[in-house]
Amino acid sequence: DQQVKQNSPSLSVQEGRISILNCDYTNSMFDYFLWYKKYPAEGPTFLISISSIKDKNEDGRFTVFLNKSAKHLSLHIVPSQPGDSAVYFCAASDGNTDKLIFGTGTRLQVFP
Amino acid sequence: DTEVTQTPKHLVMGMTNKKSLKCEQHMGHRAMYWYKQKAKKPPELMFVYSYEKLSINESVPSRFSPECPNSSLLNLHLHALQPEDSALYLCASSQVGEVEVGAFFGQGTRLTVV
Numbered sequence: 368d369q370q371v372k373q374n375s376p377s378l379s380v381q382e383g384r385i386s387i388l389n390c391d392y393t394n395s396m397f398d399y400f401l402w403y404k405k406y407p408a409e410g411p412t413f414l415i416s417i418s419s420i421k422d423k424n425e426d427g428r429f430t431v432f433l434n435k436s437a438k439h440l441s442l443h444i445v446p447s448q449p450g451d452s453a454v455y456f457c458a459a460s461d462g463n464t465d466k467l468i469f470g471t472g473t474r475l476q477v478f479p
Numbered sequence: 480d481t482e483v484t485q486t487p488k489h490l491v492m493g494m495t496n497k498k499s500l501k502c503e504q505h506m507g508h509r510a511m512y513w514y515k516q517k518a519k520k521p522p523e524l525m526f527v528y529s530y531e532k533l534s535i536n537e538s539v540p541s542r543f544s545p546e547c548p549n550s551s552l553l554n555l556h557l558h559a560l561q562p563e564d565s566a567l568y569l570c571a572s573s574q575v576g577e578v579e580v581g582a583f584f585g586q587g588t589r590l591t592v593v
Contacts, residue, residue: 371521399579408589410483410569411522413581456521460578465510466535467578469521 370394371459371470379476386444388473390457393438397459401467402431402442405454414455415442447477485570485585493593494560500588502553502570511553512582513545514569522569528553529575560592 372391380386390400398419403411417424417431417440424431430443444451454474458467483504492498502511509530514522527535528547542564544556553570567589573582 401579401581403581403584408586410485410571410584410586413583416579416581418579462578464535465512465527465529465573465575465578465582466524467582468524471521472519 368393369471370397371457371468373455373457373470373473375473376471377474377476379478380447382449382477382479383446386442386447386451386475386477388442388444388455388457388475390440390442390470391438392440392459394459394461395438396461397468398462399460400431400433400440401458401460402429403456403458403469404451405456405472411456444475447475449477449479451475452477483570483572483583483585485568485588487588488586489589489591491591491593492557492560494562496560497556497558499557500555500568500570500590502555502572502585503551504572504583505551506572506583507550508572508574508583509550510573510575510582511547512571512573513543513553513555514571514584516567516569516587526555557590560590562592565591 401416402414405411454472457470513525516522526545546554567587569587570585571582
């Protein structure tokens, strides 16, 4: 039972354009959502998070949008840069524990 | 210092061996985690320690034995593993109850069981 899903295994975007990565979840008890970036042979790196009481959080080139009614969140990266090429995981927590449940990941490739 | 350091980076062990994975952080974090990641899969939580006490065990087989000797160190003792246990083992740390600020992950130990 995959509680956090990323239905697009890969995404290819031209440098300078917007990258949109999507994530769906099933558990309405989740109250924090996070995005992580992972390069090969490295551990995941935290990017940005959003509380369930918000619908948008922005940090530089990264913006996360949350649609609670649809149980859907997205990460927007603009402008996309070649160094953004990595696997992106969304993760969710119910806030009562320190447990993170990860999605299946989306491999982003930004080409010149 | 915002690093989580894991040793060794690579480990090959036989099914009858006993080995340990080590993890260290000096950020003052009091929550520490072990995750397991198989190829092309998301990280899966194995154990959580809060204030050096085991708070979550995700029904992990007893051949994996975690230990948190102090607030900076986390070990994972391995014994009688199976080839299907081959994976990337990730350690992470965070402040207790502050998951929204993100957990810091180490680079992982790539484990191969032969």
